[in-house]
Amino acid sequence: MDTTMPGSKLRRCFSRKSAIILALLGMSLIGLIAVIVTQIHATRKNNKYGIVLDSGSTHTSLYIYQWPAEKENDTGVVKQVDMCDIKGPEISAYAHDPEKAGLSLKECMDYAKTVVPAGKYQETPVYLGTTAGMRLLRMQNKTIAEKVLSEVAATLNSYPFSFQGARIISGEEEGAYGWITVNYLLGNFKENYSVYTHSFLCYGKEYALLQKLVKDIQRQATERYQDPCFHPGYRRTVNISDLLTNPCLAGSLPSLPFSQITIEGTGQYDSCHTSVQRIFNFTYCPYSRCSFNGIFVPPVYGHFAAFSAFYYVMNFLNLTEVSMYEAVQKIKAFCSKPWNEVKAEFPGVKEKYLTDYCFAGVYIMIILGNGYHFTEENWPYIHFLGKIGESDAGWTLGYMLNLTNMIPAEKPYTHPLSHITYISLLVICSLAVMALLFLGFKFFVQPKCMRKAII
The missing domain is CATH 3.30.420.150 (Exopolyphosphatase. Domain 2)
Structure with missing residues (x-):
């Protein structure tokens, strides 16, 4: 019994079918990867960022927020993604050397550049809000307070972000923004509210x-x-x-x-x-x-x-x-x-x-x-909060929520593929890959043309 097969015929048999199977398999894999990458990349690049600096009566902190460009009930879904405590005192402590107030922010602003993607710098708003310390400095010497804010603004303007201003937040605003932060993070916004706030300046x-x-x-x-x-x-x-x-x-x-x-x-x-x-x-x-x-x-x-x-x-x-x-x-x-x-x-x-x-x-x-x-x-109804989820409890997130509403509404973002189409293509490409792998396995283990040559 002659079980041999001419080498040229065997090579032709493998080359034709293997080329077809490999080509189809490659196309299926490329299609599967392209569908996934396109959908995920489109989702990731749609995030927006915002930076709020809080300068209080004892220190200054920088908070970095992120939200999707598409709106949900006209409010950006804002979450805190990082924060940085600025070394040294709050900016009002630099009344005798205002230039240092701006310089003190550089380390944390440099850090913010490593958190926010470079492609998002120009569209990332930066706000600085000051509270009790600067309120008191303004009462004491309005000219010096304005000089401190000017130096801070100069430093923040030197960064590639979209600086939107440095201002003194009133006590009433601070209370209202803090209320917004807590209730937003706890998911309590189910109706409209009547809010009472009062700031006891000098009683912190x-x-x-x-x-x-x-x-x-x-x-x-x-x-x-x-x-x-x-x-x-x-x-x-x-x-x-x-x-x-x-x-x-x-x-x-x-x-x-x-x-x-x-x-x-x-x-x-x-x-x-x-x-x-x-x-x-x-x-x-x-x-x-x-x-x-x-x-x-x-x-x-x-x-x-x-x-x-x-x-x-x-x-x-x-x-x-x-x-x-x-x-x-x-x-x-x-x-x-x-x-x-x-x-x-x-x-x-x-x-x-x-x-x-x-x-x-x-x-x-x-x-x-x-x-x-x-x-x-009623003491048990007081909840002492440092963080809610991943976000600090305080006025800065409420401030950012308010500011996202002031950003002009964009056309709601749609993914390149609808959810049903995306899932369907994933299933089709995955089945095609598995079928071609199965055929390739059967073919290369025992090629049909080899079996016909056996006598």
Whole structure:
């Protein structure tokens, strides 16, 4: 039996059919890849970006947001994709050297260039909003405040993004944008709302502490005094002039025979509570219901979001999930700890912040209890929030949401292929690839022309 086959005939058999199968297989694979890449690339390139810089009373942060160009209910679906904390203080601290205010932003702006795709630079808006620090600087010296904003604008304009301006955000705007952020992230926008906001300028945590110190100095009029809002064993020397340069405190101290005071901590919660209460007026109220200093406050009901300093302080003290009574007891215990023990327990926390947590805890309990009228019964409805999902709780996302609505509406984007067509082509190309692979396997394992040659 002759099982041989001439080499030329075998080569012709493989060459014809293999070429056809390989060509069809290649075309099917190219088609499959092209469908996938085209659809995915079209989706990815349609993202838009926005940058918001928040310069508050203590520091500046940069937030990078992303949303699809197509609108959903006329509002861009905005999410935070990254953030950068700017080294150094907030921009109002550069009042004596405004140029450095702009330079301080460069490191984070350079970082933003690595996050936003280069092809999106020119269409990416950049906004800088300043809050309490610059509001106070403007009250003190409008010319210098404008110079600081000018230097900041010059720096931001030097980047390839679309700089849209640097402005001082009012307290009412800050409150409203914060409300928008929280409710947007929690998915609560199902109807229209009536919103009440009020900003207590000079009563944020940092300025409230300064007010307390000034009132203590007024009462004691001594170079050394014991402060119940600092830990036992804590000592600090403060220049009187540093207190009086703040517009919240200007003219509040009489002429004193000394230029410095030395604070010695005693860590007594009840005495600290009394000391902090003095900066608020809880008795005067021309309305049916007030918070403090004669300012109206609506009745307390529903759920409440407490963020920014409220969250950071209560989270540090581990009080975000406890009752009102437990919170008071834990703050009492914390305040009474000797300063050297506190430093040993929290070696990674900067002393600048660590020194103020006792005061801050007492201050928050007074604001929420005496000011906003929370009680043991409704305390569980306060939610101390740092982040919601991947986004920081604060006013910047609400600001960006508002700004995306001001961008002219584009024609809704449509993918190159409809969903049904895309799926259908994927199925067809995939089946074609599998069928050709099967035929190729059968053909190359035992070619038909080889079988016919067997005698």
